[in-house]
Amino acid sequence: MESKVSKTKVSVVTPVYNAEKYLRKTIDSVINQTIGFENIEYLLIDDCSTDSSRDILFKEGNV
Known part of the structure; x- marks a missing residue:
């Protein structure tokens, strides 16, 4: 029986503060x-x- 656990192998967390550059x-x-x-x-x-930065995040999030 196959497990329903997520197949995600890596989690990446990027904190963003004034990082538009x-x-x-x-x-x-x-x-x-x-x-x-x-x-x-x-x-x-x-x-x-x-x-x-926030504008970039919202734009990239719609990919």
């Missing part, structure tokens, strides 16, 4: 890992950024 590169780096994005749980946590 590096955020897209960081996100792309995680997405393009060789284990495949389907094996990654990716959490990006914004800590009240005052730059456009």
Whole structure:
């Protein structure tokens, strides 16, 4: 009997605070890992950024 446990192999948590300059590169780096994005749980946590980091997160989240 196959278990219903998630098949996620890696969880990645990225805290974000005024990181607009590096955020897209960081996100792309995680997405393009060789284990495949389907094996990654990716959490990006914004800590009240005052730059456009939040806008980038919402835009990237709609991929």
